Amino acid sequence: MMPAAAQDFNTTLNRETFYIYDTWRPFRSLSITGGVAYDHLQYPTDYRNPPILNSKSSRDHISPKAGVIWNPSGNLFLRGAYTRSLGGVSFDESVGLEPNQVAGFNQVFRSIISESIVGSVAAPTYENAGLLIEDKFPTGTYAGIQATFLKSDVDRRLGVFDASLNSLGRITPPIVSSSTPELLEYEEENLSLTFNQLVGDEWSFGARYQVAFSDLQTIFKDVPRSVAPTLADSRQKATLHQGQIFALYNHPCGFFGSIEGYWARQSNVGYTPDIPGDDIFQLNVYVGYRLRRNFGDITIGFLNLTDKDYKLNPLNYYNELPRNRTLLVRARLNF
Secondary structure, eight states: OTTTOOOOOOOOEEEEEEEEEEEEEEEEEEEEEEEEEEEOOOOEETTTTSSSSEEEEEEEEEEEEEEEEEEEETTEEEEEEEEEEEOOOOGGGGGOOOOOOETTTTTOOHHHHHHHHOOOOOOOOEEEEEEEEEOTTSSSSEEEEEEEEEEEEEEEEEEEEEEOOTTOOEEEEEEEEEEEEEEEEEEEEEEEEEEEEEEEEEEEEEEEEEEEEEEEEEEEESSSSTHHHHHHEEEEEEEEEEEEEEEEEEEESHHHHEEEEEEEEEESSSSSSSSOEEEEEEEEEEEEEEEEGGGGEEEEEEEOTTTTOOOOOSSSSSOOOSSEEEEEEEEEEOE
């Protein structure tokens, strides 16, 4: 008898996209962008979550786009955007002619939901909004505040095996491959503040603070809540605070040095067993030489001088950090 997991299917992926954008400039200081896109996507069902099925899923999506860039005076700029879009499947995620930004805000992602938690997803829908205010002052001060809202829904099927139980509670054949629907609903809110200051011709200092709120709800539509309430509908939340400070020195002859500090604190809700979160601080130092005419640079540095490991929940997005003290040697050439 053919095992239930022995499968060999040949299915296809098709995507059709139609879009139109236009930018209107009623004044030199104001730029307004509007657009709309239509996507028709046909892709294999649950091919990333075996056992797989010899079937296809399809999705149609209409995505409005809007963006504005306003320079009311001097170096003060305001940017805002609202977009919706349909994500791709496998190789389709890396190919596209449609603009990937509106008013400087990304609208194209491989996945907003951390793949460390839910794995690769297919045909996610995105809804994004962002607002940025930034200014450069005559004192050499740069300041900005940015807020973003990201939302992603994934309606997919997970591969399962269907079987029957006899009166003794034992599994009886036949065992057949099947699938069960799963709905992922994710929301993320971010707020960041940046401040940079030039001091003379050789020194610069800066600081950045960011807080992110992430909320993931997982729903198995065919699992009765009365049978397995935590599996049928689960919800996890995570809040991540991040702070960065730096000091940079550039000598006219080409030598430079910098020191960076990174701090993070995270809290988590809705996990069984509980995830306590973490509170870390790391320190990085660099020295180097920049070649004439910016042809390249040579840098030596130590990362994570505090030798501090971390346990951050990947539900929040963060840049990967060194887990122990690390020596960095880097040579770059620009052609």
